[in-house]
Amino acid sequence: MVKIDLITGFLGSGKTTFLRKYASYLITQGQNIGILENDFGAVNVDMMLLGDLRGDNCELEMISGGCDADTHRRRFKTKLISMGMCGYDRVIVEPSGIYDVDEFFDTLHEEPLDGWYEIGNVITVLDSNLEENLPESAEFLLASQAADAGCIVLSKTQETTEEEQKKAVYHLNRALKNIGCKRQFEEVFSKDWEQMTDEDFRQIVSCGYRMENYRKPDLTQEETFQSLYFMNMHMTEERLQEVTQKLFLDKSCGKVFRIKGFMKNENEQWIELNATKNNLVVSPIGMGQEVIIVIGEQLSEDAIRSCLEEKQGEKNIFHTQE
Incomplete structure (x- = not known):
């Protein structure tokens, strides 16, 4: 087997x-x-x-x-x-x-x-x-x-x-x-x-596994996770980090838990984004696909897209998470 x-x-x-x-x-x-x-x-x-x-x-x-x-x-x-x-x-x-x-x-x-x-x-x-x-x-x-x-x-x-x-x-x-x-x-x-x-x-x-009993919560549709995909995003590496941090804070975007993906930076080099609220890493990578994935609850695609497409230097008031 x-x-x-x-x-x-x-x-x-x-x-x-x-x-x-x-x-x-x-x-x-x-x-x-x-x-x-x-x-x-x-x-x-x-x-x-x-x-x-x-x-x-x-x-x-x-x-x-x-x-x-x-x-x-x-x-x-x-x-x-x-x-x-x-x-x-x-x-x-x-x-x-x-x-x-x-x-x-x-x-x-x-x-x-x-x-x-x-x-x-x-x-x-x-x-x-x-x-x-x-x-x-x-x-x-x-x-x-x-x-x-x-x-x-x-x-x-x-x-x-x-x-x-x-x-x-x-x-x-x-x-x-x-x-x-x-x-x-x-x-x-x-x-x-x-x-x-x-x-x-x-x-x-050799660690194996074991079977345990536990209780599954009865969650509503609003309490389940979803993933949103944004293709062909273009921005500088500095701007990518700035926008990523903003998505975690702006409650109009929903409850964002993770952001990951690839894009080309201002030097046409592939970079990888891997971020949670407590940890944000942008690193070079040999190849990729132009996509940013946002994972969370009650996500607003329009609000997230607005943040991602906002040009550097534009002012956009956002509401921080409580």
């Missing part, structure tokens, strides 16, 4: 960065792996960030396209059926940061996948700089994505103190308790990823 791993975590936690390191280790061990980028959106940005992993021992696949949940689940199953015929030793699934992990387990218990795949590891990436005040829908996703994990891996530990890292774990445990899950994490992997050894990876590769 093919081993299948899930690498999950809430928006902006650093899943793709960790996946690169995890997959690279497996490749050096001679494993033939397939990576499935499983997103709800019309453009799969993370797929582009993994392109250099493709080779004789690694193939990349993706599911994308702004479809409803049932259609997305059917596409997930169909893709896993086709990947099950490719002779992989292991398949790694990286979903969206707003993914309901029940889809992963439910789909793998359906025929014929239940006879082809064996669930290996569920690895949850937890942002050590986790925002303290999250709405109910985000708290649920944070907890549910960790409830069944064999291992919690803290991200961005080189940027945070030990006290901040403990606070993030405490927040996770509080969120688990709030959804009726009895599980609490006392130990997590908190080492700087740049310092990880083969022994560290061997421990993570």
